[in-house]
Amino acid sequence: PCEHNSECHSDYCFTNTLNLQNLCTPKTMFLVCVPWRKSNGLHCQEHSECHSHCCVRTSQIPRKFCSAKTVFLQCVAWRKPSGDYCYSHSECESLCCLSASETSSSRCTRRSGLLALCLPL
Template sequence: MARAGGPLLLLLHMLVPMMAKVELILSHKGIGETCDENTECQSGCCVINSLNPQKFCTSQTVFLQCVSWQKPNGYQCQLSSECRSNCCVTNSYSRHRFCTPKTIFLQCVQWRKPNHDHCWHHRECRSQCCLPLSEEARPRCVARTGILAQCLPT
């Protein structure tokens, strides 16, 4: 009898860790609980849902996707993908970039210098016109002129 108990104990000893794994798999975290990976959540979604870098279990979209929170307009950003508008641009002389709305034509337009500011290239200016006002002068942003609104020296 002692021999029959040995293999049974050995079998039980092997099954206990396997049963613990099954319990671990069945005990997924619910919506709103902190997580590190998608596999921890019942929904299969572990994402950032605010400015806080901590991840939380969230529900999937109608298309069964896990979508991270994105910054609204006005928040500082580095990449367009960080913004709800998918538009991260400078909005002043500062080097900082901010989430900004797209135009009615769904374009993401960079901030440009106003007329009379110094410039090096046409694309820096709101008028898209960067010209030296004299031969010795450094170029400045100037208004377009003429019937066809061309970039012409005045």
């Protein structure tokens, strides 16, 4: 534990966000001090908090969690299945959010047609 950078051999005292305790942190081989970041599965609000730089919604629960990136190095958030209420296309697995009529609420729907477009039924 430390309170000031001068207390550490590395001259770097960083706050561990899990328990909010300051700890001496070693420098990298490039002599840079790298802050501690959260591992996958821990609650987050920003990408920068995570070791993977990927803070997304991972289930129906609205909270965000640190998550691994895909093979294409993308952060992919959980999306609603067909039938769930939605406000925008990006909320749905199908990327298709439509209302059945002008007065009904929008719901996630499957894509339809030969080109799998987001078309009303």
